[in-house]
Every structure is written in structure tokens, then in C-alpha cells.
């Protein structure tokens with residue numbers, strides 16, 4: 033369904049220096065696969081998801097979606113069907129909320145893509161996402177987690193085939209995170225979810241793609257295999273180190289609090 037071949041992405045900063053953000057990234061994702069994208073801050077997770085959502089295009093290499101090459105040239109022709117099929121929950125939900133009320137927010141995509149029964153669809157989706165009481169409120173007034181739910185509800189309303197999510201649990205409390213995991217389990221669509229939270233990774237999928245801080249794909253395989261490989265974990269810097277005090281004794285060692 034999705035194939036990246038030797039994808040590179042870079043940008044030129046204000047000093048005119050070229051910075052590489054993704055280096056020679058290749059992978060395939062099958063229909064209905066659930067993939068977790070792991071990497072530390074700045075490794076390129078959001079950039080990679082933006083490429084998968086065709087918000088930016090590879091500088092070199094190729095991106096194929098259902099066999100069609102996705103690039104600047106020719107994208108206009110397929111953009112409508114692509115935008116209907118591929119949904120992207122951005123890291124910051126504020127980027128996705130621009131309507132006057134939650135109801136209009138959810139209606140927006142449904143109208144754009146010509147759905148019928150918009151009223152009843154909004155009611156259904158609001159119920160599913162626990163948003164009934166917010167329907168007439170501006171999204172702007174909501175908490176971070178509530179905004180996240182509105183943004184996700186608006187995306188799921190248009191019944192996408194691929195759901196890209198950038199750190200979806202960052203704003204969510206434990207019960208809402210549990211609810212999100214259940215929702216995703218019930219959906220049975222292709223998902224690519226970025227996180228640097230190893231304890232949540234197994235809830236989002238069995239296959240992990242791991243980006244290093246050098247912006248390379250250093251692992252593509254099962255999560256279990258990855259966490260057992262200390263060298264790769266160190267390279268990905270997904271272990272953390274901090275000081276401990278036990279009475280008068282202080283020492284430092286690596287941690288992986290969240291994986292059992």
C-alpha cells in the first residue's frame with residue numbers, strides 16, 4: 033500500500049547550510065498493517081509522517097501510494113482521493129482545528145468529500161468520541177486532550193484507509209489513552225503512529241520502524257526484537273540516564289522504566 037525507496041529529505045537553513053532530516057529511508061507497509069514509528073526528539077518522525085501525508089515531498093528517492101508515485105508533479109490530479117484516503121493527526125491538534133464550533137469542525141471534512149446524512153454522521157461520531165456536550169463550543173475553548181479527540185473525530189468521520197498519527201497520546205490522560213488504543217484496535221485500517229514512549233508502542237502495533245538521531249532507519253521489525261537489542265536501543269537513544277540517590281550514595285545508570 034505504501035512504499036518508500038531511498039527517500040531523502042533536507043532543508044536549507046537561514047545560513048544557507050543544508051541539513052539532512054531523512055537519509056535513504058526505504059520500507060513497505062501493507063494494507064491494514066499497524067506500524068509504530070520510534071525515534072527521539074528531532075530524529076525526523078514528524079517529517080517522515082509529513083512525507084507519507086504528501087504535505088512535503090522527498091528531495092530524492094520515491095514514495096509510492098497504492099502504486100502511484102507521490103511527488104510534486106501530478107499530485108493535484110490525485111489530491112482529492114489521496115486526502116480522502118489518507119488522514120493525518122498532527123502532533124499539535126491546533127493545526128487541525130479552524131472552525132467556529134466542534135460540530136462544524138466534524139462536518140467540514142464530511143462536506144468536503146460529499147458525504148450524505150451529515151447530521152446523523154456527526155451525532156454518531158460525537159457519541160463515539162464522547163463529544164456530545166461540546167458540539168456547540170468553539171474548539172479553541174477545549175483542553176489539549178479534548179482538542180485531540182475533536183481533531184481525531186473529524187478525521188475518522190471521513191472513513192480514511194490510512195491513519196497517520198504523530199504522538200497521539202502526548203496530550204491524553206491514562207483513561208483517554210486506553211480509549212484511544214481500544215478505538216484503534218476496533219478500526220482495522222492501516223496505521224502509522226509515531227511515539228517515543230516505549231511503554232505505549234506495543235499498544236499501537238507489533239512492527240516498529242526506528243529512526244536514529246542521525247535520521248537513518250536503523251531498525252524495521254518486531255518491537256520485541258528491538259527492545260532486546262541493547263546496542264540498537266543505545267543507538268536510537270531510547271534508553272535514558274539519570275542520577276539516583278539512595279541515602280548518601282548517588283549513582284547514574286541507564287533506564288528503561290516502561291518496558292516489562
Ligand SMILES: Nc1ncnc2c1ncn2[C@@H]1O[C@H](COP(=O)(O)OP(=O)(O)OP(=O)(O)O)[C@@H](O)[C@H]1O
Nearest residue numbers: 043053071072073074075076077078079080123228
Ligand atoms: N522546515 C524546517 N526548517 C528548519 N528545521 C526543520 C524544518 N523541518 C524540520 N526541522 C528540524 O528537523 C529536525 C527533525 O524534525 P521532526 O519534527 O521531524 O522531528 P521529530 O522526530 O518529530 O521530533 P519530536 O519527537 O520532537 O516531535 C528537527 O531538528 C527540526 O528542528
Ligand SMILES: [Mg+2]
Nearest residue numbers: 077078123198
Ligand atoms: Mg515530531
